[in-house]
Amino acid sequence: MKVATFNVNSIRARLHVVIPWLKENNPDILCMQETKVDNRNFPENQFSRAGYQVYFSGVKGRNGVAIATRIEPEDLVIGMGGDEEDRVISARFDRIGVVNVYVPQGQSIESEKYRYKLNFLERFREYLRNEIDFEQYWAVCGDMNVAPEEIDVHSPARLKNHVCFHIDARNAYRKILELGFVDLLRKFHPDERVYSFYDYRVRNAVEKGLGWRVDAILATPRLAEKALNCYADLSPRLVDRPSDHLPLIAEFDI
Numbered sequence: 001m002k003v004a005t006f007n008v009n010s011i012r013a014r015l016h017v018v019i020p021w022l023k024e025n026n027p028d029i030l031c032m033q034e035t036k037v038d039n040r041n042f043p044e045n046q047f048s049r050a051g052y053q054v055y056f057s058g059v060k061g062r063n064g065v066a067i068a069t070r071i072e073p074e075d076l077v078i079g080m081g082g083d084e085e086d087r088v089i090s091a092r093f094d095r096i097g098v099v100n101v102y103v104p105q106g107q108s109i110e111s112e113k114y115r116y117k118l119n120f121l122e123r124f125r126e127y128l129r130n131e132i133d134f135e136q137y138w139a140v141c142g143d144m145n146v147a148p149e150e151i152d153v154h155s156p157a158r159l160k161n162h163v164c165f166h167i168d169a170r171n172a173y174r175k176i177l178e179l180g181f182v183d184l185l186r187k188f189h190p191d192e193r194v195y196s197f198y199d200y201r202v203r204n205a206v207e208k209g210l211g212w213r214v215d216a217i218l219a220t221p222r223l224a225e226k227a228l229n230c231y232a233d234l235s236p237r238l239v240d241r242p243s244d245h246l247p248l249i250a251e252f253d254i
Contacts, residue, residue, distance in 0.1 A: 001252045002027040003098065005141035005215055006236075007197075007245035011035040011066065014243050015046055017236050021247065022050050025233070028070050029093075030247075031100035031141040035064030042066070057085050065089045065100050065142075080127045084120070090131070095254050096223065099128065101142035106163030114163050117145070121172035125179065134180050137223040137254060143245065144216050146173040148183075151193055152213035164214055182224035184217045184250045188231070196232050196246045206237060217250045226252045 004027040008014045011032060022030065030052075035042070038060045047054040047068050057078045058064025063086040067073075075092040079085035090099045101124065106117035132138045147165045150156040159165045177183065185194060195211025202210050217230060230250040237246050 001029075001096065001254055002249060003029045003031075003096070003139055003141065003217065003252070004247050004249045005031040005033070005100070005143075005217055006247040007033040007102070007143040007215060007243060009034050009243040009245065010037070011064075012037055012041070012043055013241065015043060017239055017242055019046055019050050021233075021236055022047075022052065022068065025247075025249070027249065029091075029096075029098055030068040031098060032066040032068065033064070033100070033102035033143045034062075035066050036061055037064060055089065055091065057089055059086050063087055063102060065102055067091050067098065067100055069093070080124065084123075087120075088124070088127075095137060096252075097132070097136065097138040099132070099138070099140045099142075101140065101144070103143060103145040105145045106169070109161055109163055109166050109168075114166075114169075117163065118168055118172050121146075121169070121176065125172075125176045128176065129179055132179075132220065134220045135222060136220065137226070138220045139223060139250070140181065140216075140218040141248075142216070143214060144173060145214050146170060147212050147214050148173055148177070151191070152195075154193075154195070154210045154212070164212065177218070180221060181218035182221060182227075184219050184224065184227055184230035185213070185232075185248065187224060187227060188229055194232050196248055197244060198237060198246075200244050206234070215245060215248045217248055219250070223252065223254070226254045228253055
């Protein structure tokens, strides 16, 4: 089984990237974030023609989450305890459960949006603690908007006060990991700088290696035991009009 996560940064603007990538890589489940489209205008037919069912929740112009899958879900939950319907979507399949999340970015550490981000991470932790059976196969996929360790950013000293690397956000994210999740990328690449985001605003960011690792696939211990690999795919970032994020893929023997 192959599970992937991809912040598409506007699904309608990235169909020329996402649909060919799906056809070439054939993931069983693809979690997408920042779809930036209301439900009425989600390009569902494009996924159907590619052989995928797609489940989504979003509003025009911001946020938005979706799950494309070849497998019929047994259960689907939109939101997190009655809110955040454009940031969290969960599905339970026959062999695996998946939570897809788009964590707020936070703007600046002095802003109300950063306090909202920290509060979101705390509430998301409680949601996962209450909803996930850690004895079963569960994956939490998404754009976490947190680079948890120094190896996950290109210039840790310079970026220490960035909202995606500030110590308070990192500590809040660490508490989620401490529930018992395994960070699959670090399971397979413990000491390698693997980035999943290259900022559009940084000239030649890819060529210069000026990236971040803010996307993740977290697995319950039982699912992590079945993992065969986890990696980022740089190729979609190199095409015309790409997302600023890369897909992150995990493969399992289940």
